[in-house]
Amino acid sequence: MLTTHPFDDDHLREECGIFGVANAEGAAALVALGLHALQHRGQEAAGISTFDGAQFHTHRAMGHVAGNFDRDEVIRALPGTMAAGHVRYSTTGETALRNVQPLYADLASGGFAIAHNGNISNALRLKRDLVRSGSIFQSTSDTEVIIHLVATSSYRSLLDKFIDALKRVEGAYSLICMTPEGMIACRDPLGIRPLVMGRLGDSVIFASETVALDVVGAEFERAVEPGELVIVQDGQVRSIRPFKPVAPRPCIFEHVYFSRPDSIVDERSIYSVRKNIGAQLAIEAPVEADLVIPVPDSGVPAAIGYAQESGIPFELGIIRSHYVGRTFIQPGDKVRHLGVKLKHNANRALIQGKRVVLIDDSIVRGTTSLKIVQMMREAGASEVHMRIASPPTRHSCFYGVDTPERAKLLAAKMDVGGMTDFIHADSLAFVSIDGLYKALGEAKRADIRPSHCDACFTGDYPTTLTDQDERGTVEQFSMLEERVG
Numbered sequence: 001m002l003t004t005h006p007f008d009d010d011h012l013r014e015e016c017g018i019f020g021v022a023n024a025e026g027a028a029a030l031v032a033l034g035l036h037a038l039q040h041r042g043q044e045a046a047g048i049s050t051f052d053g054a055q056f057h058t059h060r061a062m063g064h065v066a067g068n069f070d071r072d073e074v075i076r077a078l079p080g081t082m083a084a085g086h087v088r089y090s091t092t093g094e095t096a097l098r099n100v101q102p103l104y105a106d107l108a109s110g111g112f113a114i115a116h117n118g119n120i121s122n123a124l125r126l127k128r129d130l131v132r133s134g135s136i137f138q139s140t141s142d143t144e145v146i147i148h149l150v151a152t153s154s155y156r157s158l159l160d161k162f163i164d165a166l167k168r169v170e171g172a173y174s175l176i177c178m179t180p181e182g183m184i185a186c187r188d189p190l191g192i193r194p195l196v197m198g199r200l201g202d203s204v205i206f207a208s209e210t211v212a213l214d215v216v217g218a219e220f221e222r223a224v225e226p227g228e229l230v231i232v233q234d235g236q237v238r239s240i241r242p243f244k245p246v247a248p249r250p251c252i253f254e255h256v257y258f259s260r261p262d263s264i265v266d267e268r269s270i271y272s273v274r275k276n277i278g279a280q281l282a283i284e285a286p287v288e289a290d291l292v293i294p295v296p297d298s299g300v301p302a303a304i305g306y307a308q309e310s311g312i313p314f315e316l317g318i319i320r321s322h323y324v325g326r327t328f329i330q331p332g333d334k335v336r337h338l339g340v341k342l343k344h345n346a347n348r349a350l351i352q353g354k355r356v357v358l359i360d361d362s363i364v365r366g367t368t369s370l371k372i373v374q375m376m377r378e379a380g381a382s383e384v385h386m387r388i389a390s391p392p393t394r395h396s397c398f399y400g401v402d403t404p405e406r407a408k409l410l411a412a413k414m415d416v417g418g419m420t421d422f423i424h425a426d427s428l429a430f431v432s433i434d435g436l437y438k439a440l441g442e443a444k445r446a447d448i449r450p451s452h453c454d455a456c457f458t459g460d461y462p463t464t465l466t467d468q469d470e471r472g473t474v475e476q477f478s479m480l481e482e483r484v485g
Contacts, residue, residue, distance in 0.1 A: 098140075114143060126169065135148045162229075209260060251399065291314075344375070362390045363411065
């Protein structure tokens with residue numbers, strides 16, 4: 001059967017990336033390039049919508065951007081100077097073309113296309129009320145709730161309808177919307193999910209990460225502020241802030257894992273922050289060893305920081321094949337076990353007889369750590385120590401991250417000692433929550449008003465969780481509504 005690769009299955013995954021261009025000839029081609037740079041944020045499906053001044057055009061497909069949007073005939077079928085694109089992961093629920101974004105609808109005011117990164121945490125309640133009042137849904141996406149709220153709003157102008165819709169949702173969202181009048185980009189009042197703005201000549205560009213601006217040759221201008229709507233119309237850019245100001249809580253895991261190392265988030269280099277986390281981890285959890293080895297690729301910057309701070313040599317003790325995708329055929333348990341080595345293999349000549357420190361970004365279910373420790377021992381390591389560049393992940397995320405239900409999170413079931421025994425390591429340690437904030441350049445986590453959303457570590461959710469509270473468990477919460485964010 002076709003299944004997720006076991007190494008990929010045990011990581012938290014950002015569910016989506018978005019990219020939009022206004023006032024650009026060949027906008028679809030620019031969006032396709034931008035989506036290539038954001039492919040790490042979603043590898044199940046991709047879509048692009050354009051507007052040519054008269055009508056909207058959309059192409060959506062399962063799979064990567066490459067293979068779907070690198071053909072001339074596809075780009076030619078997407079004319080227009082305004083375009084928005086989306087790459088996605090799904091969580092629980094179906095993986096289906098009807099859920100691939102951007103989503104499009106014909107409203108009374110004209111066409112409306114929307115690309116969403118995040119998760120609406122009261123989507124089930126809103127959808128139930130909308131269906132009872134006559135709305136007919138075409139997908140299982142929480143994003144479609146926003147479209148129906150816009151369509152049914154009693155306000156007159158489309159912008160006022162859109163603002164009215166946003167004031168009724170809770171949770172996290174970065175949105176790029178297209179209408180016949182222009183493009184709207186916005187973030188939720190807490191700024192949980194990222195969104196930046198750049199310029200390329202006369203064109204205005206929005207993207208989930210700065211690296212996507214780099215790829216198309218655009219100049220980074222600024223981040224879209226939490227609670228801000230940026231409207232691009234007739235070549236002009238204006239900004240409005242319709243929400244009551246609140247202290248922002250951007251997702252701290254963007255710094256730990258989600259964003260590409262060459263991106264800038266909150267004016268911080270992701271690469272530098274991850275090196276700082278590794279150095280802090282070496283201060284907090286030193287160990288006598290011969291080699292520091294990253295779990296590729298996400299553990300590399302933190303491992304460099306750990307090695308530099310500890311003085312232990314950095315080596316590539318695990319070699320990753322970049323020619324293996326997220327899925328592969330596993331006809332039986334024996335082949336499933338061997339399949340692990342398709343993507344990661346121990347550098348046996350380097351490891352034999354050595355005490356090694358493995359650096360990874362997180363532990364979710366623990367299955368990956370168990371396999372990697374076993375791989376090191378089979379390669380002849382005399383000791384295997386695991387160091388994790390984030391605090392223990394004890395809580396599920398409801399803001400656009402693919403997280404297992406809490407009962408499947410290893411750190412929610414075990415203390416560090418139990419986790420050490422589970423993965424068969426000689427020792428295991430995580431960076432502290434205060435150490436993580438220190439790596440970001442802050443003294444420590446402020447318990448009264450944290451500067452980031454760190455709910456996956458602390459359980460301190462910055463918004464209400466209506467659907468979760470009503471259903472009681474993560475499993476029930478995600479059963480009927482797919483978070484495609």
